[in-house]
Amino acid sequence: MKPALGVCYYPEHWPEEIWAEDAARMVEAGLTWVRIGEFAWSRLEAQPGQFTFDWLDRAIETLGTAGLKVVLGTPTATPPRWMVEKHPDMLAVDAEGRPRKFGSRRHYCFSHLGYREESVRIARILGERYGRNPHVQAWQIDNEYACHDTTVSYSAAAIAGFRNWLAQKYQSPDALNRAWGNVFWSMEYADFSEIDPPALTVTEPNPSHVMDWRRYSSDQVVAYNRVQAQALRPLTDAPLIHNYMGRVLEFDHFDTGADLDIASWDSYPIGFLSDRLEDTAEHKRRFLRQGDPDMQAFHHDLYRAVGRGRWWVMEQQPGPVNWAPHNPAPLPGMARLWAWEAIAHGAEAVCYFRWRQAPFAQEQMHAGLLRPDSAPAPALAEAAQVAREIEEMPDVTPAQARVAILFDYPSSWAWETQPQGADFDYFRLVTEVYRGLRRLGVNVDILPLAGADLSAYKLVLGPGLFTLPDALRAALATHSGLAILGPRTGTRTPNFAIPVPLPPALPGLDTTIALTESLPNGAEEPLEAGGCIGRWLERLEGSAEVVERTTAGQPVLVRSGGLHYLAGWPDPEAMVRILRSACAEAGVATTDLPDGLRIRDTATHRFYINYAPEPLNHDGVTVPAAGVTWTPFR
Numbered sequence: 001m002k003p004a005l006g007v008c009y010y011p012e013h014w015p016e017e018i019w020a021e022d023a024a025r026m027v028e029a030g031l032t033w034v035r036i037g038e039f040a041w042s043r044l045e046a047q048p049g050q051f052t053f054d055w056l057d058r059a060i061e062t063l064g065t066a067g068l069k070v071v072l073g074t075p076t077a078t079p080p081r082w083m084v085e086k087h088p089d090m091l092a093v094d095a096e097g098r099p100r101k102f103g104s105r106r107h108y109c110f111s112h113l114g115y116r117e118e119s120v121r122i123a124r125i126l127g128e129r130y131g132r133n134p135h136v137q138a139w140q141i142d143n144e145y146a147c148h149d150t151t152v153s154y155s156a157a158a159i160a161g162f163r164n165w166l167a168q169k170y171q172s173p174d175a176l177n178r179a180w181g182n183v184f185w186s187m188e189y190a191d192f193s194e195i196d197p198p199a200l201t202v203t204e205p206n207p208s209h210v211m212d213w214r215r216y217s218s219d220q221v222v223a224y225n226r227v228q229a230q231a232l233r234p235l236t237d238a239p240l241i242h243n244y245m246g247r248v249l250e251f252d253h254f255d256t257g258a259d260l261d262i263a264s265w266d267s268y269p270i271g272f273l274s275d276r277l278e279d280t281a282e283h284k285r286r287f288l289r290q291g292d293p294d295m296q297a298f299h300h301d302l303y304r305a306v307g308r309g310r311w312w313v314m315e316q317q318p319g320p321v322n323w324a325p326h327n328p329a330p331l332p333g334m335a336r337l338w339a340w341e342a343i344a345h346g347a348e349a350v351c352y353f354r355w356r357q358a359p360f361a362q363e364q365m366h367a368g369l370l371r372p373d374s375a376p377a378p379a380l381a382e383a384a385q386v387a388r389e390i391e392e393m394p395d396v397t398p399a400q401a402r403v404a405i406l407f408d409y410p411s412s413w414a415w416e417t418q419p420q421g422a423d424f425d426y427f428r429l430v431t432e433v434y435r436g437l438r439r440l441g442v443n444v445d446i447l448p449l450a451g452a453d454l455s456a457y458k459l460v461l462g463p464g465l466f467t468l469p470d471a472l473r474a475a476l477a478t479h480s481g482l483a484i485l486g487p488r489t490g491t492r493t494p495n496f497a498i499p500v501p502l503p504p505a506l507p508g509l510d511t512t513i514a515l516t517e518s519l520p521n522g523a524e525e526p527l528e529a530g531g532c533i534g535r536w537l538e539r540l541e542g543s544a545e546v547v548e549r550t551t552a553g554q555p556v557l558v559r560s561g562g563l564h565y566l567a568g569w570p571d572p573e574a575m576v577r578i579l580r581s582a583c584a585e586a587g588v589a590t591t592d593l594p595d596g597l598r599i600r601d602t603a604t605h606r607f608y609i610n611y612a613p614e615p616l617n618h619d620g621v622t623v624p625a626a627g628v629t630w631t632p633f634r
């Protein structure tokens with residue numbers, strides 16, 4: 001497959017006279033995709049039912065005849081002001097009961113059925129007009145679900161919807177009371193209409209209540225996405241895409257992904273390093289202008305799974321962004337490196353955000369490929385270089401990974417609901433396992449729990465899984481490779497209770513979690529073989545073979561055959577050691593990479609990706625600072 005580059009463009013922001021020149025410059029830079037329209041509702045329908053399409057017709061025509069393929073967005077992330085007049089109760093409401101008002105974007109509640117219908121209406125109207133337009137070769141539905149903390153809403157529509165959802169799930173208040181354990185603290189309900197969202201309670205609400213609320217909220221995103229997809233399906237053969245975000249876990253992306261053809265995500269490496277990553281000050285300084293070396297790759301692999309193999313980067317950071325606490329500029333080379341890294345992970349397309357920096361409104365400090373005066377910004381030349389390199393490159397064919405990490409959105413909601421240790425974070429746990437594998441140069445696939453086919457994998461990791469579905473238990477029992485589950489895996493029932501027999505109750509593995517501790521910083525337990533366990537430590541009982549123990553003799557990693565249970569959260573040293581020896585036993589080759597260097601194998605090439613601010617050597621290959629290079633497999 002030949003990957004392609006693209007850019008996000010807002011014709012409605014610029015005088016029509018410059019569209020043709022913009023399009024010509026995009027083509028000249030080697031871009032093939034252009035995403036438009038996702039925020040243009042007020043220009044398409046200035047008043048209810050009063051449509052103005054001629055400008056969009058001409059924009060699509062101009063871009064298309066220049067040779068670009070258009071991704072057309074449904075504009076539903078930005079309902080115009082009149083919409084809020086028409087449906088005053090469509091606004092999302094925060095946990096304190098305050099409406100989240102008009103004046104930016106994403107000001108809607110997923111549960112509001114009136115707004116859902118309006119979204120279907122505009123999607124259908126756009127589909128009818130442009131669904132067979134030859135220039136429109138892909139669709140983006142909405143924009144970044146959940147961004148700005150918009151999944152969970154406490155609106156009247158959400159409360160009514162939740163009660164309904166509960167009534168369907170449990171059928172009777174008694175069944176719900178039993179499932180949630182509402183006898184505890186006299187929380188029993190006599191009618192579904194008595195149940196509120198779990199907010200503003202005096203002390204913590206019942207975790208089963210919170211978990212169902214989170215499931216309900218996720219289901220609304222899925223339903224909202226589905227109705228737009230259903231509206232567009234009969235009107236177009238072009239693929240339907242959504243652009244997800246980084247470290248957004250509030251809804252189940254595998255569920256939305258099932259209704260779409262391609263997953264895409266918006267990659268802002270430097271913004272993420274500053275804004276949504278826990279790490280040492282030293283690490284953040286070292287990678288200040290490059291981003292974390294594993295954050296992007298993790299999301300590439302995650303969204304490849306969400307897209308069932310088909311995925312894009314819909315927005316790629318080109319320079320400083322405007323939204324992180326601090327917004328440094330990328331090192332020269334990073335706009336090229338990020339694109340190649342995505343391609344090496346199988347991206348079909350990488351689109352830079354945005355074409356020209358907007359001198360007005362909220363994002364005026366956000367770089368584009370062009371400056372506000374239309375002069376090239378530094379990333380333009382790098383994008384053009386990637387485009388030329390793609391032309392010279394044979395097709396990039398993905399290689400089958402031999403190591404997989406099981407990933408589960410509800411597990412994130414569960415441990416947020418009941419962290420038990422203040423710093424127990426599911427995303428962090430999973431990405432630390434991922435980082436350990438990447439430091440060893442290993443290609444990783446991410447797998448959802450539902451229908452996970454383990455047969456291709458020599459090593460499967462399942463950290464922090466809230467429940468362990470029966471089908472997965474059965475798959476693990478017959479899996480011929482190695483598997484390491486835990487910590488905390490399978491430690492709750494779907495209703496959020498501790499199962500008896502006690503967890504992890506793994507097939508053929510005689511080990512039981514007898515007691516669980518969470519540990520503050522500084523209270524780590526050293527391991528006999530080096531490194532330590534911190535944050536989380538489960539005390540195991542049983543006759544399973546002990547692989548790793550603390551210096552005090554407490555088992556931490558046990559096994560029976562290939563099936564392992566890990567009873568704590570290893571520090572980076574212990575993590576890498578455990579993973580290295582598991583890979584060695586499983587027959588997965590590893591190599592120890594210098595700090596900041598990562599490798600990624602495709603079917604034909606090994607890519608060396610250097611996030612470090614200095615050149616690094618590995619395997620006799622020298623990779624420039626902020627550089628990427630590749631060698632064909634002989």
Ligand code: GAL
Nearest residue numbers: 143144147266268321353366
């Ligand atoms: C994304 C969003 C874009 C733009 C960009 C700025 O989250 O989809 O519309 O706001 O961030 O970095």
